[in-house]
Amino acid sequence: MEPVSAFVNLYNNFFFIALPYIAVIVFLVGTIYRYRSTSFGFSSLSSQFLEGKKLFWGSIPFHIGILVVFLGHLTAFLLPKETLLWNSEPIRLIALEVTGFIFGLSVLFGLVSLFIRRISNARLRVVTSKMDIIVELLLIAVVILGCWIALGYRWGSSWFAADLSPYLWSIVKLSPQIDAVSAMPVVIKLHIILAFIIMLLFPFTRLVHFLVAPLHYIVRPYQKVVWNWDRKAIRDPNTPWSPTPPKNN
């Protein structure tokens, strides 16, 4: 084998086989460990209390945009056939691509506003950690690459479903097939690599608040009263005494 292609092989193997597995394992172990042992640190760390006006122009476009874009990626990954079927009609393909691109720009706009807001406000600098900056820059890079790909390498929603979804599934199925991804242009490769790096760093950042999105709020009753013991049983002499006090809430 030639030295160059050996190097390329090594490089592809590392970034598209080793890195994904490391990222997934760190993500799973990291978030579960963090949630179970240090849940105090689980917070969206909102800074709205210190600055609320500029936040509007950053937080809203960013969050709405990233939700849509993320769901788009997720759909193409989970339902590649359906995505391709949808895209078989050019109008629908273009509608999908345009929507994705607009929300991608919205993410970018939001992130840049948030970044400027963070570094230009003295109060906010106090509540900004190094990790916040790293995540912010990584996200900006990923989104710029993503928008570039959407413009320059059409039609992403189709080739994602056709080529990348099988690759991601091969990772899930523990038999990585990296031929397709190895042949991708470098911009796309970088986008993928950065995405895995974000996944890797996820448990060590404020991004964890995404995992505790309060969806259960929709179904719970408004009021919440907590008894430490079964109040109907507590005065009953037959209720056995328990040596372990209940953990409240």
Next chain:
Amino acid sequence: MDVRSQVSMVFHLDKCIGCHTCSIACKNIWTDRKGAEYMWWNNVETKPGTGYPGKWENQDIYKGGWEKDGDSIALKGAGKKKGLLNIFHNPNMPMIDDYYEPFTYKYLDLIESPASDDQPTARPVSLITGKPIDIKMGPNWDDDLSGTPDYARNDPNLEGLTPAEQDAMFQLEKMAFFYLPRICNHCLNPACVAACPSGAIYKRGEDGVVLINQDVCRAWRMCVTACPYKKSYYNWNNGKSEKCILCYPRIEAGFAPACMHSCVGRIRYLGVILYDADQIESAASADESELVDKQLDMLLDPYDPEVIKAAKANGVSDSTINAAQGSPTYKFVKKWGLALPLHAEYRTLPMLFYVPPLLPVMASVTEVSKDQNDNLNPIAKQWTDSWLYDTSTEELWGTIDQARLPLKYMANMFGAGDESKIKGQLQKLMAVRIYRRWKTVGDISEEKVNEVLKDTNLTAELADEIYNLTSLAKFDDRFNVPPAHREQAIEMLEFAGDEKGSTGFGIKEKVQRGL
């Protein structure tokens, strides 16, 4: 009947001297930490005034509490729909500047600055950025009516008063004010609990204390919006909301909360009240005119055998039932009808009650005739000239209507806008005074006193009881809450000193800002 127990406080506003000792006691124990400097779980406001955070009572600005929504009620600025839609940016959230930017002074500069022709100064610096700031606001910025044109004049409770009435309140010679100490009301229909998307806030079944689980709070900040009293605060440093915990670690151990224990004026009373939780919904969604009455109807007679039976079936312990029977707050609120909830119109069913102040009503000085002056009991005759601190006018009830703080103003705070509530209550307070004056000074006829007592549905015994608990009560009379049962240990009994500077109890990890 779903009988539950609630630890409830009464504030006797006539006795508050506005010393802020309560606030300091609370701050020293709970909130002298980074991110919490600006929080005053207990604060004392001058009324009329805009309070802390500025104009907190104006729900058009802050969107706190519940509002009527057909037959039911809905949160005004939060809730499932509004809360989740606004989660990325909450338009109804108060900002740090609505409270104030916490500050300290560079005291060291006073000592360390080199000798010069000028006095050294200690500049104020922000406790957030550490940079010098101009102080624009503080937690009691409008204390004692300072800055009246900007603050007292903008008191939201002036709503419904004519401009003439308002002007009359602020004539220099006639100005009157009183103090309003505030902590979390540990409501029966808490808006903060309902607004929390994470479900981190809950009401303890055993004693009704409303707490935020710090491990579950995710900084969605909806409680800050929802609490109409602005008593849930966002810690800007560690990204968790915090609020008054009614010193539950102290209460569980049988001690009074710090604010109460340190109260110089001894204005606070703490006791257990039994209530019927089945009525919460209907009481909270009652018509505005019925809100106060319906809330008071929920509170149950702790001597009623039915109530005791139902309480026991519900797991309320004997010590709690005993305490409810000796509860000073029950007496003020139900037996004597002297204490009212603050801003019942927010519909959170607040369980802290206030005895509205009579003093500014009465504090007028009148000239008495020579005759009257000669007839005075020597004890009352402290004035060499013929000026008298007027409490014995012929028209006994007249003075209440001509109060220097208009009844409407008081009613906006304590009666959900209904003046008759305040009037009856102030008349009772007045009757007790007249009765005591008859006893100690003796310049009022017995006939008159009996008439007054009859008018206010009081008896001599009741008047004595009220007088005793108001003026002479010892600590144990004012504080009657049983310690928690160890076998039912509630949160955790730990030594408060060990936890000082941390976020609280039961958290074993280092309390620090998340990544």
